[in-house]
Amino acid sequence: MAAALSVVSGCAPKSTKTAAVDGIAPWPSNIAVPEVDHAGYGQFPDYFEIGEVGPWPKILSNQHKRQLEKFADLILPATETAPAPSDVGIAEFFDDWVSAPYPWMTDTRRTVHHGFAWLDAQAELMFKTKWLDLSDAQATEILTMMSESSRESGPLTQPAWMYKNLRELTIGAYYTTPEGEVDLGHVAAQPLTGDYPGPTGEALDHMRDLILSLDLEWEDLPVGPPPYDTSYAFTGDEPK
Numbered sequence: 001m002a003a004a005l006s007v008v009s010g011c012a013p014k015s016t017k018t019a020a021v022d023g024i025a026p027w028p029s030n031i032a033v034p035e036v037d038h039a040g041y042g043q044f045p046d047y048f049e050i051g052e053v054g055p056w057p058k059i060l061s062n063q064h065k066r067q068l069e070k071f072a073d074l075i076l077p078a079t080e081t082a083p084a085p086s087d088v089g090i091a092e093f094f095d096d097w098v099s100a101p102y103p104w105m106t107d108t109r110r111t112v113h114h115g116f117a118w119l120d121a122q123a124e125l126m127f128k129t130k131w132l133d134l135s136d137a138q139a140t141e142i143l144t145m146m147s148e149s150s151r152e153s154g155p156l157t158q159p160a161w162m163y164k165n166l167r168e169l170t171i172g173a174y175y176t177t178p179e180g181e182v183d184l185g186h187v188a189a190q191p192l193t194g195d196y197p198g199p200t201g202e203a204l205d206h207m208r209d210l211i212l213s214l215d216l217e218w219e220d221l222p223v224g225p226p227p228y229d230t231s232y233a234f235t236g237d238e239p240k
Contacts, residue, residue, distance in 0.1 A: 021155035025121035033113045034059045038101045058095045060112070065091035067116045067131055072170040074139055082183040085174050093173040108165060115162040122159075171214055184210075 038056040045055075060068075072085035098109040119131040119142065127138050134142075146163035149156035174180045199207070211218045 023125060024155040025118055025125050027158040028114050028117045028121070031114050031117050033110050036099060036101045036106070036109070040101045054096050054100075056099050056101065059099045059109075060091070060095040063132075064112055064116060065095065067119070068094045068112070068166070070132060070139065071143075071166060072174075074136065074143055075167050075170050076174055079183075083179055085170060088174065088177045088179050090170060090173060094169070097169065097173075108169065111162050111165050115159070115166075118159060118162075168216065171216070 036056065036059065041055065069086035069091050072090045076085050078084035078087070094108075094112070097105050098112055099105075116131060122142055123129055123131045123134050123138070126142065127134060131139065143163065146156060146159040147167075149160040151157055151160040151164065175184055208218050
């Protein structure tokens with residue numbers, strides 16, 4: 001999986017809580033987060049020079065990869081027709097993503113390092129063991145608690161943001177793999193003559209229902225024939 005993924009993930013607010021509240025572990029604020037010192041792709045990358053592994057060194061530990069695989073496999077469990085995220089490279093995707101020197105990736109890097117320390121602490125409080133040693137049912141109980149909590153106030157604000165961020169990235173990354181595209185029933189690009197007519201109403205209705213069922217945003221997506229209403233441009237804070 002490549003880290004060049006168009007997923008808009010909400011950025012969590014800075015951590016402020018330090019004390020446990022009603023059986024909820026405090027969100028850690030003293031976990032070291034690796035610094036990334038790399039110029040990035042720039043506006044005109046040479047993909048032959050970059051290659052498949054990307055231009056920056058990867059920073060995730062094996063433990064973080066395993067923790068992310070467990071998280072992702074509970075978000076998108078394997079089915080009879082679709083493999084689990086851990087079987088299609090979700091750990092490598094996250095390693096590439098959090099190692100990148102861009103703002104969204106920096107936020108996720110902080111989320112991973114603080115968040116899995118929190119998950120270990122919360123697992124200890126609830127089940128006397130670490131995140132990786134939880135049963136699927138126990139881990140799902142914590143994830144459900146995170147998903148149902150407010151991102152605006154309360155003792156689970158940061159875990160709720162973590163859940164949203166990592167869930168959106170997991171879904172986006174998974175469904176850009178060949179296996180994910182097959183699971184979606186994706187039809188590869190077909191040659192057309194004349195102007196692009198855009199997706200059919202039936203296709204749009206299907207995609208809208210699918211995206212909304214995953215609790216993802218729909219209204220801001222650029223759909224239909226170009227030109228789209230939403231314009232995309234470099235904001236000035238991109239590394240050169």
